[in-house]
Amino acid sequence: MLTPSKKALVPFVSVENMMKLVHANGLDNMLIRIADAIEQDFLRWDAFDKTPRVASHSDVGVIELMPTSDGELYGFKYVNGHPKNTAEGLQTVTAFGLLADVNSGYPVLLSEMTLLTALRTAAMSALAAKHLAPKGATTMAMIGNGAQSEFQCRAFAAICGITHVRLFDTDPAATTKCAANLAGTNLHVTTCTTAEDAVTGAQIITTCTADKQNATVLTDNLVGAGVHINAIGGDCPGKTELHADILHRASIFVEYPPQTRVEGEIQALADDHPVIELHNVFAGKTTGRASDKQITLFDSVGFAIEDFSALRTILTAIKGTDFFINLDMLADPDDPRDLYGMLNRAK
Amino acid sequence: MLTPSKKALVPFVSVENMMKLVHANGLDNMLIRIADAIEQDFLRWDAFDKTPRVASHSDVGVIELMPTSDGELYGFKYVNGHPKNTAEGLQTVTAFGLLADVNSGYPVLLSEMTLLTALRTAAMSALAAKHLAPKGATTMAMIGNGAQSEFQCRAFAAICGITHVRLFDTDPAATTKCAANLAGTNLHVTTCTTAEDAVTGAQIITTCTADKQNATVLTDNLVGAGVHINAIGGDCPGKTELHADILHRASIFVEYPPQTRVEGEIQALADDHPVIELHNVFAGKTTGRASDKQITLFDSVGFAIEDFSALRTILTAIKGTDFFINLDMLADPDDPRDLYGMLNRAK
Structure with missing residues (x-):
């Protein structure tokens, strides 16, 4: 019974x-x-x-x-x-x-x-980049070397063909940990001591930091033409990573606008600032990257x-x-x- | 590891x-x-x-x-x-x-x-009745003899001192099951073949049926003065059990008005129909039962x-x-x- x-x-x-x-x-x-x-x-x-x-x-x-x-x-x-x-x-x-x-x-x-959330966040980032990053991208700057960082690097290698990652964190111990974890993979890993150093030669910049504040992990002068930015850490109200000047130069791609406008980098922008829904890019209904000079930004917050x-x-x-x-x-x-x-x- | x-x-x-x-x-x-x-x-x-x-x-x-x-x-x-x-x-x-x-x-x-939901629903019903039912109530009519019915009977016995239950269900097999399950407890169980029979001599009437429709499990003529009604089954939009005439004669007690107005018996009433919040009764801020003739109704929907x-x-x-x-x-x-x-x- x-x-x-x-x-x-x-x-x-x-x-x-x-x-x-x-x-x-x-x-x-x-x-x-x-x-x-x-x-x-x-x-x-x-x-x-x-x-x-x-x-x-x-x-x-x-x-x-x-x-x-x-x-x-x-x-x-x-x-x-x-x-x-x-x-x-x-x-x-x-x-x-x-x-x-x-x-x-x-x-x-x-x-x-x-x-599983770490896996799906990394998979989502790499999927967006597959559609948005410049063709033939080989190098990613990984800014923020916490719990999500290695999964991001692995996903971009597996899904986008990234071969080189350049790591930076304000805490050098985090960078050391990330580099050690990625040793033995096919990725070429370079540890950097400044964000400027990390973005050098990178076609993709991933930001993934954890502080709950409006931080400036990335300033406008560090973002060159044609780069794809994968912004992970700006994911709740009062928590952003990018200087607003970057947002104004970039084409902004989002998961679900009602959620991203409250939680994402674009909380710093006007409520009607134009954004592009990624599902429309995947479906071919909207252009993803339109030119070599365009800055594309995936304002990732994570959706159900x-x-x-x-x-x-x-x-x-x-x-x-x-x-x-x-x-x-x-x-x-x-x-x-x-x-x-x-x-x-x-x- | x-x-x-x-x-x-x-x-x-x-x-x-x-x-x-x-x-x-x-x-x-x-x-x-x-x-x-x-x-x-x-x-x-x-x-x-x-x-x-x-x-x-x-x-x-x-x-x-x-x-x-x-x-x-x-x-x-x-x-x-x-x-x-x-x-x-x-x-x-x-x-x-x-x-x-x-x-x-x-x-x-x-x-x-x-x-556990069966237990808490029965406990909540009996707790409300402890504050609202006529003093010295001994008999409860139990209309609807499904999965919740025995728990209701046991809770009213343990918490309100009910000694007699009168069972009715449109499906006699459900009544037989309920009576068999309650055999061996201290409750005196009477099986009934009509709702009218079940409510005879009952100071408390519990309705707990499952069909998702606006049913009339209880008509106005079956509800005498002074009765406490414990209405369990009207608990989602389009699912009610009581004739609206009963609602107009009763003092209506609810858990959380914004939820009950959508899900409870009172969905049949105007949005501003007066209801009393049970927590105020428990706290002594509002009178529960004010007279022997008053019909009290707990419009139960279940709250978080x-x-x-x-x-x-x-x-x-x-x-x-x-x-x-x-x-x-x-x-x-x-x-x-x-x-x-x-x-x-x-x-």
Whole structure:
């Protein structure tokens, strides 16, 4: 009587199993699969329920729920953002996510998403750059060498053909860590002591810093004609990385404008400043990069559909593997109206 | 290296463990503890973030997220509502929930909530009736004998001193099931073949039916002076149970007006129809029942704070027990900035 029926069980991918899954498939392969899933989902943009994230703010951070649905699968991510956590030995961002069957409302996957968010953020960045960066780009400046940095470098290598990365962080220890982690990959890694040094010769500039403030990680004079900027760290109200002069010189590409205008670099601009929706670029409805001299900017904030794409990649990837356990998370009495009887019989 | 640190682990209460926990403490005790927790939380109403639930509707049902926070703990519930599920051998409603530490954003409890929602709904009903039902009430009519019905009967016995229940359902098999489940408890159970029969001599009438429509489970002539009505089943747009004439005769008590006006029985009334917020009754700021002749109506829809109260009851109840397992749900590298290194070392 205590053995739950199959319907009551939800596959759960732990952090350990996510790591095993990534290694079994290879990190490059997983990044490519997630990027492909995001591109497919962005190509059917209108099929998705799009809600701004639901945020609960406190003095020290934010906890957010990011739901979406394509009418067949429903997904949401729980994610926190607590910049002060690092100093306490905790992650700034932790996350988990869920997929459910829209037809029955029953969950079909629960997964850790701290690692998976790092993968999908990197996959999304590289996917945008595949469409926006100058052709033949080989070198990326990586400004901000924290938890997301190596994933960005790996994704740009796997998806955009980047062969050289130039690392800079205001904390040299972060740069050392990033360089050490990338040793043994095919990437040529150069550590730099200034942002100016890092952007030298780079066709792509990625900014990914964590301080919750309006910082100026990149000034206008560092951005040459034709560069693609991948701005990751400006992702919540009051947190930006780029000098406004750069924004005025750039063609700005975004995921979902209602969210980006509140959370992205463009919070510094007028509400009607023109932006281009990436899904229209992927679909060929809008031009991405129009000239060699154009500065393109992906103002990345992270959107619920990307998490949905990542979760459905995992749902497919775990099939036939041992990289999950089944959780007895749903009550499933033999007679659906007899929940009490199920409880009673368990005595 | 693969052993996750303590911070990365989230206690998870499965359906099986929830059943064991309830039996170890006794159902009456758990209902009383949850009702106490709800009352305490309603007494500090202003401490809570109150957001209407975030719903994703489809043709066949709805999936909802219900978040709230008291500034120290954050909680949310995932819950679906799919009336057609019963015919397919599935639960109409399944749910799970989470508590997290607002200070770090780290989850501290993941729990099944299909059973727990049944408990908290019954505890909330009985708590409201404790404040609103006529003094010395002994008999409750239970109209609708589905999955929630036995929990309602048990909560009214444990919390309001109800000794007699009179059961009615349009499906006699449901009534038979409910009566069989309540055999062996202290309750005197009478099965009835009409709603009129069921309400005879009852001081409390509970309606709890599942059809998603504007039904008339209870007509005006069945409701005598002085009765307390506990209306559970009118809980989403287009789903009500009571004839509007009853609403006009009754003093109407609600959890959170912005939600109840959309989802409750009062969706049939004008937007400014007077309602009384239960937390004000609990706090003694407003009179509950003012006379023996008054009809009181709890227009129950279920509010996020009640789930929060139920979850924190479970968080306390599992301490020092074996009724949970630890899930490796959060990535927790030794150096918070070295997520990639953690992945790499797991190879």
